[in-house]
Amino acid sequence: MGRVLSIQSHVVxxxxxxxxxxxxxxxxxxxxxxxxxxxxxxxSGYGRLGGTRSTAAELGQIFESLEQNLLLLPDRLLTxxxxxxxxxxAVADLVEKLKSKRPDIIYLLDxxxxxxxxxxxxxxxxxxxxxxxxxxxxxxxxxFEVETLTDIVLKDLPSLRRALTILHQDYHVxxxxxxxxxxxxxxxxALPASISSNLDPDANHLLCIASSATTDTSTVHAQTVQQLPxxxxxxxxxxxxxxxxxxxxxxxxxxxxxxxxxxxxxHAMLRLTHEYAETLPEEDRQGTDDEKDAADPLRKVRRMxxxxxxxxxxxxxxxxxxxxxxxxxxxxxxxxxx
Amino acid sequence: MGRVLSIQSHVVxxxxxxxxxxxxxxxxxxxxxxxxxxxxxxxSGYGRLGGTRSTAAELGQIFESLEQNLLLLPDRLLTxxxxxxxxxxAVADLVEKLKSKRPDIIYLLDxxxxxxxxxxxxxxxxxxxxxxxxxxxxxxxxxFEVETLTDIVLKDLPSLRRALTILHQDYHVxxxxxxxxxxxxxxxxALPASISSNLDPDANHLLCIASSATTDTSTVHAQTVQQLPxxxxxxxxxxxxxxxxxxxxxxxxxxxxxxxxxxxxxHAMLRLTHEYAETLPEEDRQGTDDEKDAADPLRKVRRMxxxxxxxxxxxxxxxxxxxxxxxxxxxxxxxxxx
Numbered sequence: 001m002g003r004v005l006s007i008q009s010h011v012v013x014x015x016x017x018x019x020x021x022x023x024x025x026x027x028x029x030x031x032x033x034x035x036x037x038x039x040x041x042x043x044s045g046y047g048r049l050g051g052t053r054s055t056a057a058e059l060g061q062i063f064e065s066l067e068q069n070l071l072l073l074p075d076r077l078l079t080x081x082x083x084x085x086x087x088x089x090a091v092a093d094l095v096e097k098l099k100s101k102r103p104d105i106i107y108l109l110d111x112x113x114x115x116x117x118x119x120x121x122x123x124x125x126x127x128x129x130x131x132x133x134x135x136x137x138x139x140x141x142x143x144f145e146v147e148t149l150t151d152i153v154l155k156d157l158p159s160l161r162r163a164l165t166i167l168h169q170d171y172h173v174x175x176x177x178x179x180x181x182x183x184x185x186x187x188x189x190a191l192p193a194s195i196s197s198n199l200d201p202d203a204n205h206l207l208c209i210a211s212s213a214t215t216d217t218s219t220v221h222a223q224t225v226q227q228l229p230x231x232x233x234x235x236x237x238x239x240x241x242x243x244x245x246x247x248x249x250x251x252x253x254x255x256x257x258x259x260x261x262x263x264x265x266x267h268a269m270l271r272l273t274h275e276y277a278e279t280l281p282e283e284d285r286q287g288t289d290d291e292k293d294a295a296d297p298l299r300k301v302r303r304m305x306x307x308x309x310x311x312x313x314x315x316x317x318x319x320x321x322x323x324x325x326x327x328x329x330x331x332x333x334x335x336x337x338x
Numbered sequence: 339m340g341r342v343l344s345i346q347s348h349v350v351x352x353x354x355x356x357x358x359x360x361x362x363x364x365x366x367x368x369x370x371x372x373x374x375x376x377x378x379x380x381x382s383g384y385g386r387l388g389g390t391r392s393t394a395a396e397l398g399q400i401f402e403s404l405e406q407n408l409l410l411l412p413d414r415l416l417t418x419x420x421x422x423x424x425x426x427x428a429v430a431d432l433v434e435k436l437k438s439k440r441p442d443i444i445y446l447l448d449x450x451x452x453x454x455x456x457x458x459x460x461x462x463x464x465x466x467x468x469x470x471x472x473x474x475x476x477x478x479x480x481x482f483e484v485e486t487l488t489d490i491v492l493k494d495l496p497s498l499r500r501a502l503t504i505l506h507q508d509y510h511v512x513x514x515x516x517x518x519x520x521x522x523x524x525x526x527x528a529l530p531a532s533i534s535s536n537l538d539p540d541a542n543h544l545l546c547i548a549s550s551a552t553t554d555t556s557t558v559h560a561q562t563v564q565q566l567p568x569x570x571x572x573x574x575x576x577x578x579x580x581x582x583x584x585x586x587x588x589x590x591x592x593x594x595x596x597x598x599x600x601x602x603x604x605h606a607m608l609r610l611t612h613e614y615a616e617t618l619p620e621e622d623r624q625g626t627d628d629e630k631d632a633a634d635p636l637r638k639v640r641r642m643x644x645x646x647x648x649x650x651x652x653x654x655x656x657x658x659x660x661x662x663x664x665x666x667x668x669x670x671x672x673x674x675x676x
Contacts (some may be wrong), residue, residue, distance in 0.1 A: 012400060013371045013409040023364050030394050031650050033351045039374055039392070041403035050403025052396055054377070062350060065379035067387025069639045071351040081495050147645070 001029035004244065005098075007091055008037035008080030008237070010099035011084075012051075015309040016234035017059050019080055021241035023311055028245045031261075034061060034075060037082045044120075045233050047302045048299055058087035063094045072098065072320050077105055078244050079132075080237055081112040085321055086123040091107040092132050099135050100129040109136040110246040111234065113145045133171035138247065138255060140177050140240045154264055157190045161336065164220075175255040176218075179263065179278040183224065183226045187194050194330045203227070210259040217336045218279055221329035225267045228274045230287070239266045242318075256329045271315040272314045273307065280306045341366035341411055342582065343436075345429055346418030346448075346575070348374035350389075351639040353647040354381040354572035355419055355476045355509045359579035363416075365656045371412060373400060373658075374421045383571050384642045385635055394424035402430045409434065413442055416582050417470075418575055419450040425461040430470055437473050440510040446582040448574065451483045455525065471509035476585065476593060477580045480516050499674065502558075514556075514592040517577050517601065519545040521562065532668045533560055541565070545589055548597040548667055554673045559594035559667035563605045566612045568625070572647050577604045580656075594667045601665040603655050610652045618644045 004025050022032045037059070037296055039052035066072045077098060080216055082088045098105055114120045126148060128153075133139065133149070152163040167173045181187065183205040188196060192206075196324030204227040211218045228271045242262035248254055277285055284306040286299055287291070295301040316322060347355030352397070360370050377399070378389035404410045405442050415436060420426045427502045436443055449467045451459045464486060471477065485492055487509075490501040519525065522542040526534060529545075537543055542565040551554040580600035586592055615623055622644040624630070624637055631638040654660055 010372070010374065012373050013404060021371070023361070026361050026650055027653070029650060034348070034357070035350050036348065036374065036377055039377070039396075039400070041400045042407055042409055046407050048403065050399040052392075058377075060390040061390075062379045065386065068644075069351075069380055069384050071380055071635060071639075071643065092503065094450060138465075188450075191496075222458065234379070298408060301409075305409065312364055312367060317363070 002075035002157060003031045003033065004030060004076045004078055005033045005035070005072075006078045006080075006241075007037060007072035008078070009038045009040065009084065011040050011042050013310050014233070014239075014305075019235055020234035020237035020309060020311065021078065021080065023315075024238060024241045024244050024318045025314055028338060030076070030245060033035065033066075035059070037087060043233050043304075045231075047293070053083045054087065056084070056090045057088055059090045063090065074075045074098070076244055077107040078110070078241065080240065081247065082125075082281055083121070085122065085128055088125050088128045091260040092128055095132060095135050106137045106244070106247060106249065108240055108247075110240040111132070111137045111139060111141050111145050111149060113141075113148050114257075115142055115144050119148065130171065131168070133173050136173055138175040138243065139167070139173050140179065140236070140243060142236060143178060143181050146176075146178060158185050161269070162219060164211050167216055168211070176211045176212050176253060176285065177208070177219075177243060177259050179208040179236070179259075179266075180205070181209065185206050191222065192330065192332050192334065195224060195332075199224060200226065201296050208263050208327075208329065209332075210256045210258060212253075212255050219253075219256075220332040220335040221259070222331040222332045223254070223260065223263060223327045225263060225327055227269055230277075230307065232270055232273060232307050232309065233304070235266060236272060238309060238311070239263070239271065242266060245327045260326065260328045261320075263329070264323060264325070265320070266326060268317045268323060268325070269309060269314050273310045276313075277306045340413035341369045341371065341374070342414045342416055343371045343410075343412035344416045344418075344579075345373040345375060347376045347378065347379050351380045352571070352643075353576075353649050355575055358375055358572035358575035358647060358649065359418065361653075362576060362579050362656045363583050364486055367652055368414070368583060371404075371409075373397070373427075375425060381642075383569075385631070385638050391606060393422045394422070394428045397425055397428045401428065413443065414582055415491065416448070416579065417444040417446075417611065418448045418578065420463075421459070423460065423466055426463050426466045430466055433470060433473050433632075442585065444582070444585060445473060446578055446585075447471070447477045447485050448578040449477060449479050451479075451486050453482050455482060457486065467507065472503070472513050475510050476513040476515060476581065476654060477505070480574060481516060481519050484514075484516060485579050494524050502549050502556060506549070506556055512551050514549045515546070515581060515593060515597050517544070517546040517549065517574070517597075517604075521545050526616070528675070529560065530668065530670050530672065531661070533551065533562060533670075537562060538564065546597060546665075546667065548594045548599050550591075550593050556590075557594075558670040559591070559597070559672040560670045561598070561601060561665045561667040563601060563665055566608055568612075568645065570608055570611060570644070570645050570647065573604060573608065574605065576647060577601070578650070580604060598664065598666045599658075601667070602661060602663070603658070605665060606655045606661060606663070607626065607647060607649065607652050610649045610655065614648055614651070615644045617627045622642050
């Protein structure tokens with residue numbers, strides 16, 4: 001299949017960052033070169049953690065040694081959480097070098113900035129992500145990250161069009177995939193019937209949009225999945241890894257096809273994880289309650305622990321064995337029609 | 339299957355340490371908590387590398403956070419290369435804690451000290467490994483590491499018996515598995531006919547011995563594999579991971595059975611890697627030549643790169659799919675007979 005260079009966080013326990021991305025890529029046949037931007041005990045959702053961030057000097061030294069030893073050989077590149085502007089600059093320098101040596105390298109840039117209206121990185125990384133955008137093949141921001149990168153508040157179809165235009169035309173991003181978009185009423189109303197007619201009126205849904213640049217505008221595909229209750233960590237990291245793994249540049253509608261695979265598998269993995277969490281004793285699945293969580297930190301820890309992705313138990317899903325309910329993205333033909 | 343805490347080295351490129359152990363354990367159904375004792379660009383066989391060692395303080399902080407967050411939950415423990423006496427002491431303290439909290443934890447200790455007569459760690463780690471020995475369920479030293487830990491030169495059957503007696507009785511190690519032993523003439527002559535009668539007279543062989551302590555002495559099993567030309571890195575790390583993965587404490591002859599699986603799969607993976615290396619262009623498979631390697635460091639780099647284990651391409655082997663030539667260990671009934 002080829003070789004992926006993955007640059008993102010490492011946690012000892014659980015599945016976020018590299019721990020959510022590397023195993024799926026390996027299962028799908030990729031050799032993965034794994035650069036750890038942090039070495040932490042667990043993800044930050046637990047409320048406390050131990051470990052260290054790799055400094056820019058440490059990252060630079062690793063990249064230099066790889067180059068010296070002729071080991072910078074990736075066909076594909078995946079970048080995720082990289083703490084700090086200096087470290088991100090070291091990565092951006094590497095990406096430029098790889099891209100100039102091999103212009104056809106497939107680069108999936110997951111611009112990890114924040115979620116649900118909250119930035120969880122220092123604001124000085126934003127311009128560096130903007131510098132990386134033109135080097136990417138695909139970006140996989142969430143809704144909030146699209147807003148942050150484009151300075152557009154997404155509140156209606158025209159603003160969504162404006163944001164995609166900025167990404168495709170100003171930043172020269174060939175492909176934008178936004179997963180897990182809360183399906184607000186205006187977005188639901190704008191959807192083509194092929195998608196909206198299949199919505200379960202009793203469930204909440206999340207939308208996934210794939211937009212591939214054309215000369216003037218872009219080709220847009222979309223699909224929904226049912227939203228599962230509660231928060232799961234590492235979902236975006238898993239989705240991005242699967243998106244990169246399934247992207248076949250030779251295939252027509254390459255990004256929409258890859259997003260269909262990634263959406264189907266990620267959703268199946270979430271369902272498996274949700275079903276497992278439901279079997280846990282009550283003390284391990286107490287709902288989010290900021291007051292109670294603050295009074296008893298272990299309350300949050302137990303909830304988080306029970307909601308770690310079931311990647312290992314669900315590895316057949318990663319390999320595409322016995323998948324049901326394929327979430328094929330559908331053309332959104334009149335997306336650009338006024 | 340359960341949860342393994344793996345504490346060993348990490349390399350970005352290639353397959354040694356954790357990169358050789360974690361994926362096989364995951365394929366076989368284990369959740370793996372991964373502690374990186376170093377973060378290096380590549381293994382040391384390339385002649386040069388970049389990256390950093392985790393300090394004892396960093397390791398201690400990660401262990402403390404895991405404990406605080408109730409995330410020290412392993413059923414099994416695997417330790418490999420840990421640089422420096424201070425870091426190893428931090429690990430030894432953790433092992434003692436885990437063992438006292440959960441006496442039935444299965445601990446595979448791979449005492450990484452050196453190979454072929456050469457120590458590649460500082461001598462002050464040796465007493466700390468000796469402190470760890472009584473905490474282990476299985477140890478997987480190579481020939482040289484047995485000599486180093488026991489202070490016995492292995493030169494005949496009586497010296498091998500003495501070394502095993504020291505490990506089992508003085509250090510209370512329940513199970514000792516020594517793989518990749520060069521089959522010297524005295525060792526060949528001592529083998530039972532069930533093993534020696536199947537040796538190919540035109541090939542070199544390596545011996546694997548598994549010794550399980552009994553009240554007085556031990557039960558010994560053994561088997562050979564054909565030696566493949568040249569040196570492969572990460573083989574011991576892969577073998578140890580498979581040995582731990584296949585160890586079923588409920589099964590009779592648990593260690594000999596697990597060693598049979600580990601030997602069969604490791605040998606099949608080596609054969610796959612060797613066959614691949616043979617297909618490379620000539621400049622990527624120049625034999626070891628210290629003089630030429632010194633004159634052109636990239637000569638060595640190219641050879642090493644072509645001999646990285648083909649874990650990803652051979653993942654069916656890890657899962658036990660389509661395995662041929664099972665290397666079942668055979669009883670060495672008269673091992674202790676004088």
